[in-house]
Amino acid sequence: MGIQSTAQWTSWLGTGRSLFLWIHVLGIGCFGYIVAKRLTPLLRAQRDPRFDYPLARLGKVLKYWLGQWKHPRYRVAGTLHILIFAGFIVLAVRAFSVLIVGVSQNFVMPGLSGRAGPIYNIITDYAATVVFLCMVFAVVRRLVFKPARYAVPARYGKAHTADAIFLLALIAILMVADSLFAAAKAAAQAQQSQPVEALAVFSLPWILRAVLASVSLPALGKFYFDGYLLHEVTFYFLLCYRPFGIQFHVETSLFNVYFAKLDREILKPVRWGISDEHLDQVKSFGVKTFEDFTWKHVLDFYSCADCGRCSDNCPANAVGRPLSPRFIGVKARDYAFQHYPMFGHAGNGKALISNVYSEDEIWSCTTCGACEEECPLLVEHIDKIVDLRRGMIDDGHVPQSLQKPLKALESRGNPYGKMEKKKADWTKAKDFPQTCNVQILNGNTDVDTLYFVDSITSFDDRMQAIGRATAKILDHIGETFGILGAAEKDSGHEVRRFGEETLFMALRDHNLEAIKASGVRRIVTADPHAYNALKHDYKDVPPVEHISQVICREVKAGKIRFNPVENKDGVYAYHDPCYLGRHNQIYDDPRDVLDAIPGLKRVEMARSRDRSFCCGGGGLMMFYEPKEDQRMGVMRVQMAAEAGANVIVTACPFCMVNIEDAIKVAGMEGKMTAIDLAELVDQQMNRGMKARAAEVCCHPEHSDGSEVPRGSETTADSLSLRSAE
Ligand code: SF4
Numbered sequence: 001m002g003i004q005s006t007a008q009w010t011s012w013l014g015t016g017r018s019l020f021l022w023i024h025v026l027g028i029g030c031f032g033y034i035v036a037k038r039l040t041p042l043l044r045a046q047r048d049p050r051f052d053y054p055l056a057r058l059g060k061v062l063k064y065w066l067g068q069w070k071h072p073r074y075r076v077a078g079t080l081h082i083l084i085f086a087g088f089i090v091l092a093v094r095a096f097s098v099l100i101v102g103v104s105q106n107f108v109m110p111g112l113s114g115r116a117g118p119i120y121n122i123i124t125d126y127a128a129t130v131v132f133l134c135m136v137f138a139v140v141r142r143l144v145f146k147p148a149r150y151a152v153p154a155r156y157g158k159a160h161t162a163d164a165i166f167l168l169a170l171i172a173i174l175m176v177a178d179s180l181f182a183a184a185k186a187a188a189q190a191q192q193s194q195p196v197e198a199l200a201v202f203s204l205p206w207i208l209r210a211v212l213a214s215v216s217l218p219a220l221g222k223f224y225f226d227g228y229l230l231h232e233v234t235f236y237f238l239l240c241y242r243p244f245g246i247q248f249h250v251e252t253s254l255f256n257v258y259f260a261k262l263d264r265e266i267l268k269p270v271r272w273g274i275s276d277e278h279l280d281q282v283k284s285f286g287v288k289t290f291e292d293f294t295w296k297h298v299l300d301f302y303s304c305a306d307c308g309r310c311s312d313n314c315p316a317n318a319v320g321r322p323l324s325p326r327f328i329g330v331k332a333r334d335y336a337f338q339h340y341p342m343f344g345h346a347g348n349g350k351a352l353i354s355n356v357y358s359e360d361e362i363w364s365c366t367t368c369g370a371c372e373e374e375c376p377l378l379v380e381h382i383d384k385i386v387d388l389r390r391g392m393i394d395d396g397h398v399p400q401s402l403q404k405p406l407k408a409l410e411s412r413g414n415p416y417g418k419m420e421k422k423k424a425d426w427t428k429a430k431d432f433p434q435t436c437n438v439q440i441l442n443g444n445t446d447v448d449t450l451y452f453v454d455s456i457t458s459f460d461d462r463m464q465a466i467g468r469a470t471a472k473i474l475d476h477i478g479e480t481f482g483i484l485g486a487a488e489k490d491s492g493h494e495v496r497r498f499g500e501e502t503l504f505m506a507l508r509d510h511n512l513e514a515i516k517a518s519g520v521r522r523i524v525t526a527d528p529h530a531y532n533a534l535k536h537d538y539k540d541v542p543p544v545e546h547i548s549q550v551i552c553r554e555v556k557a558g559k560i561r562f563n564p565v566e567n568k569d570g571v572y573a574y575h576d577p578c579y580l581g582r583h584n585q586i587y588d589d590p591r592d593v594l595d596a597i598p599g600l601k602r603v604e605m606a607r608s609r610d611r612s613f614c615c616g617g618g619g620l621m622m623f624y625e626p627k628e629d630q631r632m633g634v635m636r637v638q639m640a641a642e643a644g645a646n647v648i649v650t651a652c653p654f655c656m657v658n659i660e661d662a663i664k665v666a667g668m669e670g671k672m673t674a675i676d677l678a679e680l681v682d683q684q685m686n687r688g689m690k691a692r693a694a695e696v697c698c699h700p701e702h703s704d705g706s707e708v709p710r711g712s713e714t715t716a717d718s719l720s721l722r723s724a725e
């Protein structure tokens, strides 16, 4: 007689079939109840329309969830996660069919009854083995190697290490139970000279079968049944336990990725579904209590895997500011679990600021986007931080140092409180008007391009040089352009990220009117913050370009050519401004321009492109003195030095302020310099080319458009330009 099937098994408890049926009903019932409870805060949260573009969303699921796209950015943890995830996907069908076998002994998953069955079993044997080994490795890693990013500083609460280890152990037990069940059955079949179910060589079931080979048949029957029972109980326990901790992401991550923002660069409005014109009807702005978050934000909290990658890349965290994006989510999730309990009354509407988050924590963010870029589950941090700021502003909690610039923005349209009529003073610098005529647009001037200067370049003495360099470049390439002068107010980019939506709207509306009145067909700016505002925060403006895009195009078209660099000892490193790189994916154009300058030696910093390290200038940070151990700019300058650079090139006036300041603070004057891309281009431009460029220029003021380019070099691409020198 062979071993009994799990369904046939009998004892004083009844039959196996009835026992497992009860386990199923209990397990599914408990899970359903827990999930319903976990859904309560989502149902009470604010609306967020994320049900559009199903195909684009499915594409995200395929790339980021199924394809695990971001995981390899951390090689060890990423590989581990990919292996575990792949194992789970493979084992999902098996888990389902194993569960049914308890109540229906001959059940075979449709499609697995023929030859596919043994092949699938072999694959699942290996999958279970890989997942088991990954669990062992993950436990050892957490206990012995302890990656720094998993540590929990005391101010953020307790570490979840015990919880993580417990869950890893449960998954390992599940794999062992599944393998024991299969191994005992195969060993019994062998002892009875029956056809033996094939087990994958060197897999966990294969090893267990070898161990059980000499065990008696009745004992094998017990191993078979106990293995199955352990599998069932562990499976349902895991299912019901996961929603109480970080492993809840196993259930929620698919939905979190599906509902992730499709246009991450666009900031969340104050209230979804309420237009700007009707904002005065909104009683309370931003997030003040947990219930002010949107349902997607709550889903983010549930989906965070606590992997620490966001905080590992957060510059605010790196310099010791009281902000770690990981804990923005973890603390909110803990709050949700506490205030939306499994039994009893839900929600208490407590203020989040000072109960869950500190004011400094929320003001410390530069909105650089490094956290969002890194998160494998596409958790959104910036919208939540800005919403929390909106709430604080609404309650009148404005940091002291920011009150003056905000008042100045309100009254004068710039944070420095300068007179509007001085806005174009940068064009009056000594000798500049003789080399470049910058028109002030008044609606009667027929020009193609508006150069949107923005406050920092207009009023900061040092940054005005960037404005003049930009104007000279536009002039050199034959662009008809002008500025708004006194009619231009601050773009409001920082104001919006600071949470002052009403002031932002006033600035935006004023600028929109001025831009419309100017009649321009396109806009160019050298300020990535203005670029981001015009491109994503404003509506119905002519196409916008950053000057680095314009330069790159003109270099490739042969309209800009460069003299070789004179500084032969110069080693240049390009610093990606957050609002040009991460927020707008302009990484290559500035680099292509640098690489087109003959003799320029360029190195990459370890943290560059989408992992660039913020200089510390975003989100009105220029006017805010956060608590920190050191400046972000200083860290950035040190990174450039480590890469072997002695010149930092950037393409943003905010970066320039911070980096030049940091060079002084770090005591690296004389060893390190900083220059804006526009300044470098202006400095290196071969002005002898201007006449020839005009001949090939299509602009009606410079050419009739029928000229044949003189000289093949004018159409060479940037790389051949460089190599030709
Ligand atoms: S946006 Fe930047 S500063 Fe803000 S939390 Fe994310 S990584 Fe940190």
Ligand code: SF4
Residues within 6 Å of the ligand: 303, 304, 305, 306, 307, 308, 309, 310, 311, 325, 326, 329, 374, 375, 376, 377, 378, 379
């Ligand atoms: S938010 Fe994303 S990156 Fe940060 S800890 Fe959670 S899962 Fe990891």
